[in-house]
Structures are given as structure tokens and as C-alpha cells.
Amino acid sequence: APLAVGPNRFQLSFFDNNNTVASDVSKATIKLTQVDKKIGPIPVSATQVSPGVFAADAAFSLVGRWSVEVEGTRPQSSNIVADLDLDVRPAIRDLSFDLKEYKIPQQPSLPLYPVFDAQRQSIWAGDTLPRSARIWQLDIKTDNYTAHPVRNVTLITDVAVDQLSGNLWFIDPTESKLGLYDPKEAASIQYVLPVQGVISGLAQDKDGNLWMPVVQANKIVKFTPATEKFDQFDIPTPNSRPVGIAVDPRDGGVWVAESIGKIARVDPATGKIEEF
Numbered sequence: 001a002p003l004a005v006g007p008n009r010f011q012l013s014f015f016d017n018n019n020t021v022a023s024d025v026s027k028a029t030i031k032l033t034q035v036d037k038k039i040g041p042i043p044v045s046a047t048q049v050s051p052g053v054f055a056a057d058a059a060f061s062l063v064g065r066w067s068v069e070v071e072g073t074r075p076q077s078s079n080i081v082a083d084l085d086l087d088v089r090p091a092i093r094d095l096s097f098d099l100k101e102y103k104i105p106q107q108p109s110l111p112l113y114p115v116f117d118a119q120r121q122s123i124w125a126g127d128t129l130p131r132s133a134r135i136w137q138l139d140i141k142t143d144n145y146t147a148h149p150v151r152n153v154t155l156i157t158d159v160a161v162d163q164l165s166g167n168l169w170f171i172d173p174t175e176s177k178l179g180l181y182d183p184k185e186a187a188s189i190q191y192v193l194p195v196q197g198v199i200s201g202l203a204q205d206k207d208g209n210l211w212m213p214v215v216q217a218n219k220i221v222k223f224t225p226a227t228e229k230f231d232q233f234d235i236p237t238p239n240s241r242p243v244g245i246a247v248d249p250r251d252g253g254v255w256v257a258e259s260i261g262k263i264a265r266v267d268p269a270t271g272k273i274e275e276f
């Protein structure tokens with residue numbers, strides 16, 4: 001019991017040929033073998049509870065078929081041995097979960113990329129519905145939504161919480177714009193990228209710089225907020241169609257996914273791009 005993955009309690013009762021308790025059993029052991037993965041046998045010693053009755057604690061580490069060999073040692077007679085084939089499965093209660101939906105009050109809407117804001121205990125998501133021009137905020141404590149309209153944009157896809165100010169960086173891929181939105185002041189600063197094309201991702205490194213892949217331009221663009229300067233990096237493979245980006249928190253390397261079946265890494269110190 002409970003015959004499930006994880007710790008289990010085994011209780012062994014030994015009987016002789018007359019179906020009476022075999023009180024002369026002095027020692028009991030269990031051997032566990034995972035048949036599918038060929039793990040084991042794993043020996044487990046049992047402790048005597050009463051004459052002919054033993055108990056042991058052991059664990060099934062994986063689902064699947066297990067072979068269990070039980071042996072009771074009798075000094076003055078032949079040992080008692082039994083083999084059991086068990087199918088260990090997850091309990092139904094372990095497969096259940098609760099799903100709660102938070103429906104946006106204003107429809108239609110098309111949020112795609114949620115971002116968790118630990119400071120405000122909120123979820124932020126840009127609305128990618130054409131001409132919606134807003135960012136949604138879901139307050140986790142109250143379950144309430146707040147719409148944040150943003151002027152001079154068509155739609156908003158990716159959002160990132162700025163590490164220093166807590167304001168929100170966002171992109172409008174249709175306008176080739178990068179913006180910084182202040183929720184307190186309900187105001188934004190916007191920057192037009194120096195290259196044309198759809199911005200397909202947004203990531204911020206540990207120094208606060210913003211990195212964006214641009215599909216048609218086949219470039220990765222870096223924006224430095226301190227100088228309000230853009231830098232461009234050409235992807236070696238033509239028409240690679242970069243569609244996603246992430247920053248490695250350990251070494252600051254910028255990773256980009258390319259639609260042609262490659263992954264690229266940008267060295268932020270040198271700007272060199274290596275493709276895999």
C-alpha cells in the first residue's frame with residue numbers, strides 16, 4: 001500500500017501447507033525488480049511484527065511493471081518463496097489538477113505572452129489584436145483586470161518588466177517600435193528601430209539592454225537605454241527568419257531561434273554570432 005510511485009508499505013504474512021501461520025519464519029526479505037527498465041533486483045529487509053508477519057518500507061521509483069520476490073527463511077524447514085507481478089500506476093488523485101481561468105472583460109482580445117511581475121504581484125500581457133493598442137494587467141490578489149491603453153501604437157506583443165524601474169518594455173512589431181510604459185503615469189516613451197521588419201521577440205540582459213530579432217532584416221538589434229542607441233548584428237545565414245530570443249543569466253549570452261532549423265548565440269561583448 002498504496003501501490004503507487006513513491007514510498008510503499010509492504011506487509012508479509014507467511015502460512016504453511018495447512019494454511020496456518022508459519023510462526024517458525026525467522027527472517028523475511030523482498031527483492032524488487034523494475035521489468036521495463038531492467039532495474040534491480042533491489043533487496044529490502046523486513047521487520048517482524050508478530051509470529052509469521054513481517055513489514056517493510058520500500059519505494060517504487062517508476063511506473064510500469066515490477067517483479068516482487070518475497071522470501072521467508074525457516075531454519076528447520078524449507079524457505080517460503082512467492083513471486084508477484086505488479087503493475088504500478090499513478091493514483092487517479094495524482095492525475096487531477098485545478099484549472100482556473102481569468103477571462104479578460106473586454107472582448108475581443110488576443111493576449112499571447114504573459115509576464116509575471118513579482119513586485120506588483122501581477123500578470124502583464126500585450127494585446128496582439130490589431131488596433132487594440134493596450135497592455136493588460138491581471139492583479140493576482142484580486143483577480144481583476146486593468147487595461148492600459150498605449151498611444152501611437154497598433155498592437156503590442158512581447159512585454160518585459162524593467163529590472164531597475166519596474167516599468168514595462170514592449171514592442172509593436174507592425175510599427176517596428178520599442179517602447180517603455182510607465183503604469184503609474186500612464187505614459188510611454190517610444191523608439192523606432194533603425195531597420196524595417198517584424199520584431200519577433202524581446203529580452204533584457206543583466207545590464208538592462210534590450211535585444212530583439214527582426215525577421216525580414218535578418219538581424220539582431222540591441223538597444224542601450226542609457227545612451228538610447230541601437231546596435232545591429234547581422235545573422236550569418238541569409239533569410240534565417242529569427243523568431244525567438246532569450247538571455248542566459250549566467251554569462252549574458254543572447255540566444256536566438258531561427259526558423260530554418262538553427263539556434264544562434266550572440267556574444268554581447270564582441271557581437272560575434274555563432275550558429276548551431
